[in-house]
Amino acid sequence: MAEGFKIEQNHGKSRVRVARVWRRVAGSGHVIVEWNVGVSLFSDCLHSYTSADNSAIVATDSMKNTVYAKAKECTEVMSMESFAVLLGRHFTSYYPQVTAAVINIVEKPWERVAVDGQPHSHGFKLGSEKHTTEVRVEKYGTLSVTSGIEGLALLKTTQSGFEGFVRDRFTLLPETRERMVATEVTAAWRYPFADVSDIPAKPFCFTQRYLDVKKVLADTFFGSPLEGVYSPSVQNTLYLMAKAVLNRFPDIASVKLRMPNLHFLPVNLSSKDNPNMVKFADDVYMPTDEPHGTIEATVSRTMSRL
Ligand SMILES: O=c1[nH]c(=O)c2[nH]c(=O)[nH]c2[nH]1
Incomplete structure (x- = not known):
């Protein structure tokens, strides 16, 4: 409650585009994923709305940087659902004021090409339909995963x-x-x-x-x-x-x-x-x-x- 009003709020970063290449994948050549990531954080930062006090705000710029930093840390090939869970866990455990995180990802459908009937080690072309996910992580681990x-x-x-x-x-x-x-x-x-x-x-x-x-x-x-x-x-x-x-x-x-x-x-x-x-x-x-x-x-x- 603030001044007799109820406020429900969240803030985040949309359309964070990241591509991750894994170069040493046994038996399949390079692997690439291109993800369009959305982060929404539910956090106790009411005072930023009501009193211009930004001290509890996680900057959306930091959220964007986190996407790239975590992609860098993923040294093994990972599905985007697992990446979304990893991001959600990070935001809800790293920041005391963050109670829940919702991560949305849409994957661009890069598909490995075949040349002369043989899968190419590092060549890809764009397919059509897209894989999507939405993951919600609560502070103490409650989870929902949709794909x-x-x-x-x-x-x-x-x-x-x-x-x-x-x-x-x-x-x-x-x-x-x-x-x-x-x-x-x-x-x-x-x-x-x-x-x-x-x-x-x-x-x-x-x-x-x-x-x-x-x-x-x-x-x-x-x-x-x-x-x-x-x-x-x-x-x-x-x-x-x-x-x-x-x-x-x-x-x-x-x-x-x-x-x-x-x-x-x-x-x-x-x-x-x-x-x-x-x-x-x-x-x-x-x-x-x-x-x-x-x-x-x-x-x-x-x-x-x-
Ligand atoms: O498979 C259909 N469902 C409908 O509800 C509908 N309505 C319509 O005009 N054509 C069709 N076709």
Whole structure:
């Protein structure tokens, strides 16, 4: 309480861009990660707001420097989730007034290239979808770790339809069992580690888990290579994708998926003089992402402590 007002505050540094290269990694050549780091500290520095007393403020410039200093100290290849936990632990233990730290990281998808079928020791190209994480560390070790994917663009040219929805005087959309479906998945899943001491001693391979979850999501969206799998709605496909992740990975407590429905509109062009210029026959579409449907849901285990 300050002067009869309640104030909730935090401060931090956003978009701290750091790249870390590990040069001596047995068997794989150089390893590079490029991270965009956000730090938010929850600390007892009320007097800086109410009385212009900055004596408790950790400068956001120091937070930025800490990101680089800790990256330097990481002499072994590390996932960004582990790096976020390390940063959060540092800020909450090093500064008495800091009660909690939230660290967000987005990784730029540099992928090792292959030349003549052979993985290159130090050459990388940019991929598309991004790996994300948000870690919250409380002073005495309470932890929450989520990981995610941003921008996973998926498309099927068939095996999708949409029928049986509400029809009223505003409805024009025809029912169909044949349409394209395209989306750009944003996913976030939560790990069950509730305390820093729960994280396995051998660095848990968050990076491998990210790749595995991405594969389960995409495989469920597409179905088998020849027949595929019929999608009666983005909603149902989203649910099956989330369920597949929870069934495959018992240590993931919940999954949130956001799947915009990026429309491919049938093209029919005609005029009085040219009534059949382009008649749609499941062949020519107008791709559009504005406006788009927005379908999102969080699926969790009923017995989880979420
Ligand atoms: O899979 C879909 N879900 C919807 O909610 C919806 N709404 C719409 O117009 N088309 C679709 N498709």
